[in-house]
Structures are given as C-alpha cells and as structure tokens.
Amino acid sequence: MTRIHAICLAKNEGDVIAETLQFASNFCHKIYVFDTGSIDNTWQQVQKAANDIIIPFRYEKVSNFHFGLRAQVFNAVRDSFEIGDWLYILDADEFLAENPQKGISIAEREGAQQINTTQYNFHFTDVDWQHYQRGLDSREYPIAQRRRYYRFTNIEQRLFRIDTDTIWPEYTDADNPIGYLRPLKGTKKPKKCSYRIPNCHYQYRDPEQIQQRLKTICAAREVNQHNFIHYQLLDMDLNWQRYIVPSHQLNYYNNDRIFQIPLDERIAIFKERFGTRDFFRFDFLAG
Known part of the structure; x- marks a missing residue:
C-alpha cells in the first residue's frame, strides 16, 4: 500500500485534535504535528496521542502564521x-470522507502528482x-x-506525490506573502x-471554540494582513454569534458519504469570489 505522510499545523484545536489524528x-504512515503556540490543551492532546504514527514534531509560539x-x-x-510516497496536508479540524487510497490509485493510473479535495464546511446553526x-x-x-449542516465551499490541494524534484520553499516573498501554499x-x-x-471541515464547532478561533485569526491578521484574507471583517468585529448559520440555508449530512452541491450555492460562491486572488481554488462544476 502506498505510504502517506501527513503534516498538520495546529493551534487551539484541543477539542478536536485527538479525534482528527486518530482518524x-x-x-x-506518519503524521507530523506542529503546534504553533496553542494556549489550550492542544499540545497535551497531541503528546497523549503520540505513537509510531502520530509524531509531536514541535511546539513553538509563532506570531506570524505562514505556509512556510x-x-x-x-x-x-x-x-x-521515498519516491512515490504521498504528502498529505492535514488540517487539525478536517476528516476525509473516504480512505484516500482510492484517489491515490486513480492518480497513479493517470500519472498525476496532485489530488484535490472537495471541501464541505460544517457550520454551527440555529438548531445547534x-x-x-x-x-x-x-x-x-x-x-x-x-x-450535521454543511455547504460546499471550494476545491483545495491536499495530496502530493513525492518525486526527486519535489521542493517546498520555506521563505515568503512579494508574490507569496504567506509562503508557498504547497x-x-x-x-x-x-x-x-x-x-x-x-x-469534511469542522471550523465552527461550539461557541467557545468559535470565539477562540476568531481571536486566533485576528491575532494572525494583526501581524500580517495577508493572513486569512477572507476574514477581513474580523478586524472590526469578533462576535462569534455572527457565525451562527440558519440551518435551512445548508444541507444536512447523514454521514453516508453523499454530499450535495446545489446550483444556487455554486452561483453564490462564484459571485462572491470572482476576481479575488484565491478564485483559482474554486471549481463550480464540481460534482
């Protein structure tokens, strides 16, 4: 079976990190966890989960988040x-809805070096x-x-096949002010x-976590305005209740690996993101 090496950056994800890593x-094959300065119990949870697969790589207080x-x-x-292994960019609050070996098998048949994910963002709703x-x-x-309530958000780059010429620059520059994404x-x-x-992306889990998330992102934006560019409104308002979403605006997930991407959602995202620098990350014909 093809080996998968995951890299996970985490900060203040103590309520979910153990579940993410276990899943x-x-x-x-290996999961390397870099805690960038959590003030909750994230790092303790990572250390508790440590084994031959889950590797607590480093704890370091980082003021300027970047992909480097x-x-x-x-x-x-x-x-x-090894050549042919796959690198998996693992977010601390995400769960693939299926074993990635299926996608890897298809990619290897096609001679592809990159596998994208269809991102479904789960929200804290009025019902919750x-x-x-x-x-x-x-x-x-x-x-x-x-x-259980979600909507399609975008397409993201998550798995990359390792080859002899695979590199990842650690620095930032004018074209990549928060480093190289991949x-x-x-x-x-x-x-x-x-x-x-x-x-499945669980960014918004409960009131305490959402409020802490907003504070963490706001602090990162104060250091570098290019961080979390889609959270610019946080510069003015840190009220977590703004992130309660009416359940009737979302889709309900039965944990059956069947997802919906209604046409009106695709159109709304297209209008919202057209002309932005991350527009390339969206695919409105995804099915």
Whole structure:
C-alpha cells in the first residue's frame, strides 16, 4: 500500500485534535504535528496521542502564521520519504470522507502528482445553538455527530506525490506573502488527478471554540494582513454569534458519504469570489 505522510499545523484545536489524528492514523504512515503556540490543551492532546504514527514534531509560539511553517516540517523529515510516497496536508479540524487510497490509485493510473479535495464546511446553526442552550451539546460526542449542516465551499490541494524534484520553499516573498501554499514540482505544474476526495471541515464547532478561533485569526491578521484574507471583517468585529448559520440555508449530512452541491450555492460562491486572488481554488462544476 502506498505510504502517506501527513503534516498538520495546529493551534487551539484541543477539542478536536485527538479525534482528527486518530482518524487520519487509519490511513497515514506518519503524521507530523506542529503546534504553533496553542494556549489550550492542544499540545497535551497531541503528546497523549503520540505513537509510531502520530509524531509531536514541535511546539513553538509563532506570531506570524505562514505556509512556510509546513515547509519547515516537510524539509526536516524529507529524508524519510521515498519516491512515490504521498504528502498529505492535514488540517487539525478536517476528516476525509473516504480512505484516500482510492484517489491515490486513480492518480497513479493517470500519472498525476496532485489530488484535490472537495471541501464541505460544517457550520454551527440555529438548531445547534438551541441544543447548546438546552445542555444537549457535549464535546464528549464525535464532531461528526454534533455538526450535521454543511455547504460546499471550494476545491483545495491536499495530496502530493513525492518525486526527486519535489521542493517546498520555506521563505515568503512579494508574490507569496504567506509562503508557498504547497510543495512545488521543480519548474513544472503538477498534473492533477481527475478524482477529488470529499473532505469534511469542522471550523465552527461550539461557541467557545468559535470565539477562540476568531481571536486566533485576528491575532494572525494583526501581524500580517495577508493572513486569512477572507476574514477581513474580523478586524472590526469578533462576535462569534455572527457565525451562527440558519440551518435551512445548508444541507444536512447523514454521514453516508453523499454530499450535495446545489446550483444556487455554486452561483453564490462564484459571485462572491470572482476576481479575488484565491478564485483559482474554486471549481463550480464540481460534482
């Protein structure tokens, strides 16, 4: 079976990081975790979960978030990769909806070096808020049981095949003010796999976590205005309740790997993102 090496940056994800790492360890050969300065119990959870697969790589307070931090991990463990292995960019609050070996098999048949994910963002809704106020929401339950309402958000680059000319610069420059999003394949663009892996993203889990997330992002933006560019409104307002989404505007997920991308959602995202620098990350014909 093809080996998968994951790199995970984490900050203040203590309520979900153990679940994320345990889930990813089902298909990863190694998972390297870099805690960039959590003030909750994230790093303790990572250390507690440590084993032959889950590697607590480093804890370091980082004021200026940038993608070069992932590159630092990659370059530090590069010698443990073999040609043909896959690098997986793992966010601390995401769960692939299926084993990535299926996508890897397709990619290898196609001679592709990159596999993208179809991102489904799960939200804290009015229904969840009602349950929370009645004491019916608990972090003791898996996040996939607690948050069921989602919408399609974008396509993201998540898996990359390692080759002799795979590099990942650690520096930032004028064209990449927060570093290089992904490893580079020499001077050539990597060929993308035709198949995309569905990915469940739980950014908004409960009131305390959402408020802490907003503070963390706001602090990162104060250091570098290019960080989290899609959160510019945070410069003025840190009220977590702005992120409660009416459930009727979302799709309900039955944990059956069947996702919906209604046409009106695609049109709305197209209008919202047209002309922005990250517009290339969106694919409005994804199905």
